[in-house]
Amino acid sequence: MKKATHKKTKAHNATLVLRTIYHRALLSRADIARATGLTRSTVSEFVGELIQAGLVRETGPVASAVGKPPINVELEPGSRQLISIDLGEDEFRGALVNLRGEVLHRHSLPLGDLKGPGALREVHRLVEGLLALVGAPLLGIGIGAPGPVDPRRGVIKLSVNRDWVNIGLKDILESRFKVPVHIANDCHVAAMAEGAYGGHGIDPSLVLIKAGEGVGSGIVLGGALHSGEGHSAGEIGHLCVDREGLPCSCGNRGCLETVAGLPALLRQARDLARRTPGTAFGKAAKAKGVSLAMLADFNARGDREARALAQEFGTQLGAAAASLACILNLRTIVFSGTPVLFGEPLLEAARAELQARVLPEQARETTLAFSMLGPDIVIRGASALVLRNELDLP
Numbered sequence: 001m002k003k004a005t006h007k008k009t010k011a012h013n014a015t016l017v018l019r020t021i022y023h024r025a026l027l028s029r030a031d032i033a034r035a036t037g038l039t040r041s042t043v044s045e046f047v048g049e050l051i052q053a054g055l056v057r058e059t060g061p062v063a064s065a066v067g068k069p070p071i072n073v074e075l076e077p078g079s080r081q082l083i084s085i086d087l088g089e090d091e092f093r094g095a096l097v098n099l100r101g102e103v104l105h106r107h108s109l110p111l112g113d114l115k116g117p118g119a120l121r122e123v124h125r126l127v128e129g130l131l132a133l134v135g136a137p138l139l140g141i142g143i144g145a146p147g148p149v150d151p152r153r154g155v156i157k158l159s160v161n162r163d164w165v166n167i168g169l170k171d172i173l174e175s176r177f178k179v180p181v182h183i184a185n186d187c188h189v190a191a192m193a194e195g196a197y198g199g200h201g202i203d204p205s206l207v208l209i210k211a212g213e214g215v216g217s218g219i220v221l222g223g224a225l226h227s228g229e230g231h232s233a234g235e236i237g238h239l240c241v242d243r244e245g246l247p248c249s250c251g252n253r254g255c256l257e258t259v260a261g262l263p264a265l266l267r268q269a270r271d272l273a274r275r276t277p278g279t280a281f282g283k284a285a286k287a288k289g290v291s292l293a294m295l296a297d298f299n300a301r302g303d304r305e306a307r308a309l310a311q312e313f314g315t316q317l318g319a320a321a322a323s324l325a326c327i328l329n330l331r332t333i334v335f336s337g338t339p340v341l342f343g344e345p346l347l348e349a350a351r352a353e354l355q356a357r358v359l360p361e362q363a364r365e366t367t368l369a370f371s372m373l374g375p376d377i378v379i380r381g382a383s384a385l386v387l388r389n390e391l392d393l394p
């Protein structure tokens with residue numbers, strides 16, 4: 001018993017040293033001892049082991065005013081590589097990334113309407129393509145998948161587009177490729193990416209609301225993903241916002257997705273264009289049809305109709321953010337995906353809706369912002385999932 005506890009403490013301290021080095025640039029062993037509260041000799045022992053494992057490197061003596069110059073250590077980001085995969089709705093995107101979640105190589109496979117075992121073979125092909133490029137020990141494979149996922153068992157419970165039901169992708173890939181595999185819902189891994197690489201500091205707590213074809217969110221508490229008892233925490237896309245609303249793919253009516261998903265956004269734009277045929281927006285829509293790029297472009301130019309759409313979109317997201325802010329009382333709620341294309345007008349509308357729906361104190365404490373991570377957010381999040389599970393980083 002005592003031995004087990006000692007082993008646990010040792011592992012915890014080793015992680016503490018690695019995390020300290022990961023999060024701060026150029027530290028001496030004395031700096032690490034100060035930051036962690038561990039003794040100098042304990043720190044030296046762990047740093048020695050990390051250097052031995054190749055995860056950390058010494059950067060040579062630096063000029064010091066007095067005494068022996070200290071030798072600094074830093075993370076060796078290229079010492080391990082990870083395969084990150086975004087099983088998107090239209091294509092499977094993969095990348096080889098380093099320990100900082102930086103993309104080294106990419107590979108993607110368009111899917112069309114490939115389903116079932118055929119789509120599964122494409123996952124194998126994607127992994128094989130990336131494995132051929134691996135240039136350092138492989139830490140694992142991380143995967144973000146749309147729809148409900150059980151991350152503990154690594155099972156994709158349902159993927160409507162791919163016609164997958166209860167696919168044990170973790171077991172399938174681990175037995176084939178002999179490396180650890182971690183899988184989670186794509187909104188959940190996007191939230192992990194925001195927590196790890198979004199610039200919110202060590203062990204952040206935040207909610208990320210991701211909108212694209214669908215709408216979902218992920219919750220990170222103290223740096224760790226909160227996936228919920230049934231692994232569907234933050235599944236706001238099918239939260240009813242209008243009982244009398246349009247039918248949704250899930251069988252209910254008026255889900256958030258029916259007003260804030262991309263098909264809904266384009267439908268609203270077409271309706272508005274029909275109602276305002278004499279405006280620049282109406283004319284452009286009639287000539288070329290509506291697209292996301294067209295809406296974003298008109299909104300950026302201050303077009304009245306496009307602005308109204310962006311504001312309505314912001315209002316819907318603000319209402320969703322209000323529910324989350326009220327329940328979780330976290331300081332940071334971040335939007336990613338299509339909302340980012342609509343800039344400040346969307347954010348202002350979302351803030352106004354938040355203020356209208358929660359206590360003034362809660363509204364003041366909640367910051368709404370855009371993610372800066374761009375279209376790689378799920379890829380980077382899948383790497384954060386592996387890092388967290390394998391090395392207790394970032």
Ligand SMILES: [Zn+2]
Nearest residue numbers: 238248250255
């Ligand atoms: Zn629904």
